[in-house]
Amino acid sequence: ALVNTVYYYSVYTKNTANKFSLGTKAVLEIVPLNTIYSVEVSAFTVTQPSGTINASLTWTNPVDSDFDSVLVLRKTGAFPSSATDATATTLYAGSLTTYTDSTTLVNTVYYYSIYTKNTSKNYYSLGVRKSIEITSSPNIISTNLEIVSNFNSVVSDSSIELSWINPTADFSGVLIKRKADSYPSAYNDASATTIYENNGTTYSDTTGLTNNTTYYYSIFVKNSSALYSQYSSRTFKTFRTDFTPTVRQRCFYLIGGSSNYSAPFTNLVSQIDAYDPVTDIIYDNVATLPTPRYGCTVSSTNGKIYIFGGLDSNKKLVAKVDVLFVSSPIWPSNVWSTIQDYPAPKFMARSENVNGNIYVFGGSSDFYGTTTSPATYLNFATYFITNEISMYNPQTETWVVDRKYVPLMAGSLMNFGSGVYEGNIFYGAGRYTTAGALSLGTGAFLLNLNTFISQAALVGTFVPSAAAGNVMYQKKAVDGTDIAFFLHCGGTTTASTSEPIRAVAANLAAVTTCKMIRFPLSTGATAPTWINFGAVVKTLLTARAYNQAEYYGDSIYTFCGITSPSGVVLNSVEKINVDDALTFPTGWGSVGTGGTLSPRYAFDITKINN
Structure with missing residues (x-):
């Protein structure tokens, strides 16, 4: 292996009938030994808490006088290759020992790497890796959790007016998310803006609207256990202030x-x-x-x-x-x-x-x-x-x-x-x-x-x-x-x-x-x-x-x-x-x-x- 080179590895198993598996993949960037912080975190775990579609990360920081902080990166398709992988998503940088990733989607495999950084040189470690597939939670996808009906939107001179009819069975409120390029995919879609969370039937959206922009809304139902529906009612409207x-x-x-x-x-x-x-x-x-x-x-x-x-x-x-x-x-x-x-x-x-x-x-x-x-x-x-x-x-x-x-x-x-x-x-x-x-x-x-x-x-x-x-x-x-x-x-x-x-x-x-x-x-x-x-x-x-x-x-x-x-x-x-x-x-x-x-x-x- 050569220094400053990224290598991609796949390991395949073979049975007695000479059939190979789909393989497990890994990516690693070879860096000079004199630029590596040799101390790693321990007890790194990634789990999906019951009743959620989140990923919960926990670890134990090293006991070392030169330890400064940790860096948590995430990718789909493969592990981050190093602490400087520009294609990875940076989730967390700090000295805590837990992190909840609420931007995950169901039926998706996520690859996490956690790196330690020292104080004296700002060098990163090679990292510790874990992956997880987020699966549908029975409490999230529930046939008993009705969605709202008659979810409508109209444009006024300064707002987009939303209205809907709430369900009656096991209902405690709704969550409305908004995006400008596509519908919010889930109640915890981090790329969307949460504009309303309560139990009403109308809302006037006036915050952060840009003229001649189409906004997409998804409304999710919350039950008495504070769990949200995966499916939503949807509506969209183009906001304009110049149609006087x-x-x-x-x-x-x-x-x-x-x-x-x-x-x-x-x-x-x-x-x-x-x-x-x-x-x-x-x-x-x-x-x-x-x-x-x-x-x-x-x-x-x-x-x-x-x-x-x-x-x-x-x-x-x-x-x-x-x-x-x-x-x-x-x-x-x-x-x-x-x-x-x-x-x-x-x-x-x-x-x-x-x-x-x-x-x-x-x-x-x-x-x-x-x-x-x-x-x-x-x-x-x-x-x-x-x-x-x-x-x-x-x-x-x-x-x-x-x-x-x-x-x-x-x-x-x-x-x-x-x-x-x-x-x-x-x-x-x-x-x-x-x-x-x-x-x-x-x-x-x-x-x-x-x-x-x-x-x-x-x-x-x-x-x-x-x-x-x-x-x-x-x-x-x-x-x-x-x-x-x-x-x-x-x-x-x-x-x-x-x-x-x-x-x-x-x-x-x-x-x-x-x-x-x-x-x-x-x-x-x-x-x-x-x-x-x-x-x-x-x-x-x-x-x-x-x-x-x-x-x-x-x-x-x-x-x-x-x-x-x-x-x-x-x-x-x-x-x-x-x-x-x-x-x-x-x-x-x-x-x-x-x-x-x-x-x-x-x-x-x-x-x-x-």
Whole structure:
């Protein structure tokens, strides 16, 4: 052996059948004899006390006038090679004769070395070694030790509020631990922070929180014998102090949808994300949708967002209307409520706020079975496309479906776009049925809500597409004139009777195409058609379908969707600036900092209308 060299040894046993064992391993660093303190501790033991998953170390210090202290090191996989082993964990340095290692985990072998150090030279001994495997304690893993239920967390402006329901059998309290990178693994996880130990049912975590950090909580139950459960209930939340009431009021909110194109209904997105168009900052996971849904439509009024229709994880139409109170002064506590059920639920419908009332229209009301291989699709969803309109009055909290007061659409549509112009609803560019066959709509209609008259369809020459991002953009030019147009960006050019849209033996054909219709509309033979988006055509950076679009000030944004042919679900944002001449000189660009949007498609987006 050479000095200052680490050697790794394995000893194997062999039976009479010439079969070898797995072996016992040891590591040793050869150091110069003149640098070794020759006196060791005695009676070194490592045990696991009953009812714990700790390691208890005891020893007897040497009786020597040159003795100064001991150093306890620990490793997994092998013993520490020397007192200077940089890969080992230092547990203790001092002159005591006991130490309790409370950072151990069950079903793990730990290797301990204890070294003595002298006073005269600060030399260390070669060390004494012991190992132990920490096993599950019957008192720790107990079927009689229930965990708490309904362990929830919500974020306020300065804290994360935790709540839970305690068990009743053999209960004396709970212990809550917190980490910033993963869930605490056990009640004695030394890498976690203990934030609460008592017998209450709520706790406000305000200590040591860092903005835009996700915190993971585990809550362990303690019984009357002061023993803790090994298993826990868990919850997590991202803490933020910058999601202020002012920011909330100007954000776009991305709600619903699925994160997987092949298996949409087992991957519904419950996370609600917000996007601040003033700062281009993403605020992810600002709230959790009570009823995750595919193909929902959302609108807002009076500081509240209403979520209508869609399909749940069982592919059932959702009549329940979830309402998010974005303007709540105690956000995010108690921000969810419901209203009367949507009387005629659909999926892939549209909704618009017109003069404080919300109109929900179009969509599909059913499908004929599903295809599940190689992916999940709803068959013949287009056979149930409707032209029905329902109106919800937030003031009276009632639905109006009487055709004396609410008209029908000029045609049946799903996967289409809509907007509001001068108190009337503009809609078009979706999927409709003609003589039982599916086509992609190039038409568009302006529905007068006073006369119930729809202006004739507008037609264009571009390749039709559906399931695109659509937005009615309006602003004042520098000279005071009104600028208004309806933008249709992206979408898919393939047709199918299924939902999601699919092409034969391929994914949907997502496109980068952008087209628009200028407002106000003329009439008769001079009615405007779809035109290019800019004299020099501005196309999206990424082909995307089932995306959504919104605008703020001088900018238009489009979010998420599916690209093709891969079928990858996107979580990106593109932005384009709108100049008065509508030349869009900068083109589309990628934006979004701060958080990370959840990948999603078949969702909806809204900004807050007060």
